[in-house]
Amino acid sequence: MASRIDTQHQEMASKETMTLRVILTEADIRKVKLTSKPGSVEELISCLQNTLRLDYNFTLQFQDPEFDNELCNLTVLSELPQKPTVKIIPVIELVPLSSGEMETSSDMLSDTPSTADTVLTSELPQEKRMPWPDIFLTPKFSVDVEFRLRQANLIYLKDGTHLKVTKELKHDILQKLAETIYSCKAYPTTEDLRAVAKALVNTHPCLQEPGSPSGYCGWTNSLKDKMGNYRSKMRSLGHTDVMVNAGKRGRYSTSSDPPNKNIKKPRKGEVNYLPDLPDGQDASSLEMLRQQLVDEMKRKNPDAVFINQKMDMTLSLRRKDVVINKPPVSQILQRWPALFRESQVYQEFSRVVGKNLKQEFYGSLDRHCPQLIQIFRSKRGLAGQILSDLLQQAKTSDIADMRCVAMRGLPVLLGDDQTEFFKACFASDDGDSYQHVPVGILSLENEDVALQPLSLRLHPSSVGIILEGNVVMDNLDNIPQAMCLLFGLTYALHLDYPKCMGNTFLFIQQVLLGLGKKELKGKILAVTNQLTM
Incomplete structure (x- = not known):
């Protein structure tokens, strides 16, 4: 009973909003309202980083009422008053210089004012890739190339004359496009390259190809060749994400794998798949x-x-x-x-x-929950009976219950076999029931609870995450939290989705989070269509 009350208190706390006064600079002070109260200082920093779109590391200070609102370092979240004022303290990260560089820059450094609000460290985080944009925008080319294209566009608009692209001009255009593409993806798909080529001829119609069905087929093929050459150049410069595949694509593979097999590249929307070492580090x-x-x-x-x-x-x-x-x-x-x-x-x-998993997972799940519940109620047969049993345990007005029903009902709706994924046992059991489970979620029950064959209880006493037969995270509040964290772990640990729950994990990836391929297949497409009706 006590554990049930504690769980309710934790769920109520997670629903609390939090309003802060955030000092970015003396001239930039903002009011920020968070939809849920963070559980730690680290989580608060993450929330502010995403809400304010800050692309640098920082620590926090707060105005302490016990010291006449003087600033103090924030180490424990409970120190904050009800409506706190916090100050962003950027972490300036320096790269070690060689002796020659130090001599060259010593004069500049001597004239640079210091600030007490700056935290200095000796490290520099590696450069991060940008996510692939929904709509690709053609980059600006060099001044010379932009001038030539602008003149050619005017002629094209006047009499429809296409520009005769010289070898030099084509090289400059492809080089800039390859740099822009590589800043997002080292291995763009054919569809990605088509989007780039289409954006190019839409921005500069003089570059359209007469006789081509789309007007940019040749540009697509040229981009494909250019990206191969650009990856070779990046490989020679030591970039990890392409060095790892050295020898795997060529005719004379240096590994035991056949050419083009086991290429290591992002497949689930990763933007920092294999980042390079930070500057100044080895x-x-x-x-x-x-x-x-x-x-x-x-x-x-x-x-x-x-x-x-x-x-x-x-x-x-x-x-x-x-x-x-x-x-x-x-x-x-x-x-x-x-x-x-x-x-x-x-x-x-x-x-x-490059996404806030917790915010986007719960936000998207909450948007789809009402429609999912309606779909569950309309199902018939064995699937309909299982979903009906779940719905009977839920309180329709409780968002926490709706999330649990959605997470337990989705595998049923998508045709996954959740019996090998959701496991249940008593707290006193020794783990034999899940030691052969590669990826799963464990519900721990009190001794007085009868375990159901599918472990369909919405509110187990405690929830854990199973990886390779071991519980790697435990004492979680509920199943949606465990699903969210397990999905995050598949990215953090580079794990394949469990085969028995493949559709459910793809639904989370593609529909809830909008990651990876846009094309939906089979039951995922069918359910998505129902959600948009």
């Missing part, structure tokens, strides 16, 4: 930072800000671990224990994908 220095993280996690109260900063810095080392080396989950847990904290699952998803 594998040895990052390994030292990793060990510092392990040591910090052994403390009774780990420093959340320290962990987040070092996890940011070591992303390239961690991605190499999980993507290239592919160790067992148990080994990743030993090497990167912070990765299995709830806040760091969300942060890692943001690092790899």
Whole structure:
């Protein structure tokens, strides 16, 4: 009974909104309202980073009423008053200079004023890729190229004369397009390249190809060849995301894999799939930072800000671990224990994908819940009976219940076999019931509860996440939270979706989060069409 009350209190707390006065600069002070109250300082920083679209690291100070509203460092969220004022303190990250560079810049540094509001560190996070845009915008070319295209466009609009593209001009255009494409994707799809070519001829109609059905088929083919050459150039410069595939595409493969097999590239919407090492860092220095993280996690109260900063810095080392080396989950847990904290699952998803997983997952789920419930009620047969049993446990006015029903009902609607994914056991059991489960969610029940064959209880006593037969996260509040975190872990650990729940995970990826391929197939398309009716 006590655990049930605690769970209700936690759910009520998660629904609380939070209003803050945020000082960015002395001339930029904003009112920010968060839809849910963060559970930690680290989570608050993440929420502000996404809400205010800040692309740099920072810490927080707050006006403390106990000291006449003087600023103090924020270390525990409970220190904040009811309507707090917080100040953004940017973390300025410096790159170590060689002795020659230090001598050259010493005069400039001596004239640079210092500020007490700046935190200095010796690291620089690696450059991040941008997500692929919904609508590709043609970049600006060099002044010379822009002038020639502008003149040619005027002639085309006047009498329909197409520009005769010289070899030099075509090279300059393709080079700039390749740079822009690579800033988003190292391995664009044919559909991506078509979108770029179409945007090019729409922006500069003089470049349309007479006789081509679309007017840009030749540009698409040229972009495909150019991207291959550009990747070779980036590989020679040491970029990890293309170096990892060296020898796999050519006729004389250097590995045991056949050419074009097992190419390591983003397949689920990742924007930082295999980032390069940060400037001023190497594998040895990052390994030292990793060990510092392990040591910090052994403390009774780990420093959340320290962990987040070092996890940011070591992303390239961690991605190499999980993507290239592919160790067992148990080994990743030993090497990167912070990765299995709830806040760091969300942060890692943001690092790899560039999206706020928690906000987008729950926001999209809440938008679709009413229509999903209507679809559940309309189903007949065995699926309809299972969904009806779920609905009977729910309180229609309770959003937490609706989320649980949606997460448990989606696999039924999409034809997935959730019996090998959702597992249930008593708290006193030794784990035999799930030791062979590769990926799953575990519901822990009290001894006085009769376990159902499909574990269809909406409110288990506790929820955990199973990976490779071991519980890697436990004491979670509910099934939607576990599903959200498990989805984040599939990206953080570079895991395949469980085959028995493939449609459900693809639905979360493509429909709820809008990641990866736009084309929907089979039952996912059918359910999506029902949601839009």
